[in-house]
Amino acid sequence: MKGIEYRGLNSVDGPIVVVRAAENIFYNEIVYVRDKQGQKRTGRVIDLNKEAAVVQIFGSTTGLDLNDSSVEFLDEPLELRVGDGLLGRIFNGLGNSADGLPPIVSSEKIDVNGMPINPFARVYPKDFIQTGISSIDGMNTLIRGQKLPIFSGNGLSHNRLAAQIIRQAKLKNSDEQFVMVFAGMGIKYDQAQFFINSFEESGVLSKVVMFLSLADSPSIERIITPRCALTAAEYLAFKKGMHVLVVMTDMTNYCEALREISTTRGEVPGRKGYPGYLYSDLAELYERAGKIKGSTGSITQIPILTMPNDDISHPIPDLTGYITEGQIVLDRELSQKGVYPPVSVLPSLSRLMKDGIGEGMTREDHSALASQLFASYSKVKTIRGLAAIIGEEELSDEDKDYLKFGQAMEEKFFAQGEHEDRTIEQTLDLGWSLLSMLPRRDLYRIPSSLIDKYMPKAEVDG
Numbered sequence: 266m267k268g269i270e271y272r273g274l275n276s277v278d279g280p281i282v283v284v285r286a287a288e289n290i291f292y293n294e295i296v297y298v299r300d301k302q303g304q305k306r307t308g309r310v311i312d313l314n315k316e317a318a319v320v321q322i323f324g325s326t327t328g329l330d331l332n333d334s335s336v337e338f339l340d341e342p343l344e345l346r347v348g349d350g351l352l353g354r355i356f357n358g359l360g361n362s363a364d365g366l367p368p369i370v371s372s373e374k375i376d377v378n379g380m381p382i383n384p385f386a387r388v389y390p391k392d393f394i395q396t397g398i399s400s401i402d403g404m405n406t407l408i409r410g411q412k413l414p415i416f417s418g419n420g421l422s423h424n425r426l427a428a429q430i431i432r433q434a435k436l437k438n439s440d441e442q443f444v445m446v447f448a449g450m451g452i453k454y455d456q457a458q459f460f461i462n463s464f465e466e467s468g469v470l471s472k473v474v475m476f477l478s479l480a481d482s483p484s485i486e487r488i489i490t491p492r493c494a495l496t497a498a499e500y501l502a503f504k505k506g507m508h509v510l511v512v513m514t515d516m517t518n519y520c521e522a523l524r525e526i527s528t529t530r531g532e533v534p535g536r537k538g539y540p541g542y543l544y545s546d547l548a549e550l551y552e553r554a555g556k557i558k559g560s561t562g563s564i565t566q567i568p569i570l571t572m573p574n575d576d577i578s579h580p581i582p583d584l585t586g587y588i589t590e591g592q593i594v595l596d597r598e599l600s601q602k603g604v605y606p607p608v609s610v611l612p613s614l615s616r617l618m619k620d621g622i623g624e625g626m627t628r629e630d631h632s633a634l635a636s637q638l639f640a641s642y643s644k645v646k647t648i649r650g651l652a653a654i655i656g657e658e659e660l661s662d663e664d665k666d667y668l669k670f671g672q673a674m675e676e677k678f679f680a681q682g683e684h685e686d687r688t689i690e691q692t693l694d695l696g697w698s699l700l701s702m703l704p705r706r707d708l709y710r711i712p713s714s715l716i717d718k719y720m721p722k723a724e725v726d727g
Contacts, residue, residue, distance in 0.1 A: 358478025
């Protein structure tokens with residue numbers, strides 16, 4: 266029977282408690298563990314067999330005695346209470362109020378583990394989201410319903426970039442507003458305060474739901490934080506019909522917590538000690554994005570992860586890249602030059618970009634212009650490598666023009682103010698202005714009709 270307290274524990278190892286098996290226990294079931302003073306700790310079932318149940322405690326297990334502790338199985342998964350008062354609130358990593366306000370008044374609770382979306386019910390993402398950031402809008406476009414992660418490194422400006430996207434994101438061809446869900450996992454207090462202050466100052470806090478598991482919170486809590494955030498996003502999108510942008514940072518901290526639990530459980534490690542199920546666990550989170558038939562709402566995800574040692578082949582960015590539809594890569598070299606945001610466009614990619622740009626969505630020249638900018642900037646990188654070997658003075662005049670083009674692209678196109686919100690038209694016009702620095706014969710990826718129509722007439726080089 267549920268609700269009966271079972272006395273005694275088999276073992277306690279860090280946040281993992283093993284208890285004698287009871288009947289009808291299920292995976293992810295919520296458990297209360299009480300010590301001999303009656304102090305309650307919340308946990309969940311993470312493993313089962315015929316003889317024992319393994320419980321993960323959200324917090325400290327200090328003071329738990331094997332003989333005098335009791336365990337109560339609640340016959341329910343971890344649930345998040347949702348309702349009309351969700352927006353504008355700040356919660357901890359487990360979905361409890363962290364802003365000093367009372368809990369949401371609502372009888373509706375949703376399992377944080379989510380429900381699988383029927384693939385047949387999904388709608389293909391194709392609506393352009395304007396972030397106001399040229400290096401994203403112009404060359405790695407974000408689409409509504411997409412999951413587009415930011416690959417960064419320690420100390421780079423990914424938090425500033427994420428806050429700017431949250432402040433500025435809008436649908437180009439609609440007056441429908443975005444609401445934001447922010448999940449912070451293992452972030453420092455000053456980082457959390459930065460986001461809160463940024464949203465307050467820009468007036469968007471009333472449209473944001475925040476779930477914060479700070480660095481001093483139990484690392485195990487980080488496993489639940491993105492699930493609470495995505496549960497709130499699904500409620501707002503599919504029950505309230507809103508367009509939701511979900512930003513999750515830092516996914517590396519999430520994966521470290523997953524590795525910690527796996528090691529404690531004695532599981533056989535995979536690459537770099539991460540569990541073999543890291544791919545499926547990340548996919549379980551990332552695939553909770555998209556659009557569904559019959560619902561006007563949508564969920565767009567921007568996970569942020571800091572690559573250990575800036576290694577893009579590390580298991581976390583490597584697997585994330587397989588699951589998501591591209592990536593935005595931040596570059597340390599650009600950051601050291603003072604470029605903000607330091608988006609490295611060549612390794613960056615938006616796989617859904619082709620379906621959300623063009624006539625009727627952005628502008629007819631967008632696809633060809635972006636392709637030419639990629640090709641021309643790629644040539645700049647090659648010429649810089651050559652100049653490092655033979656010296657810049659030995660380059661041809663045309664190569665020197667490309668170096669000037671590359672510098673101008675970094676200083677005028679990539680670089681922009683933290684509160685500078687460019688329209689897609691401004692971004693595309695800026696791209697044309699840069700291409701006017703190059704010979705027309707080199708613009709081989711753009712039809713002549715578009716060059717004649719959009720190239721600044723006074724600057725065309727025949």
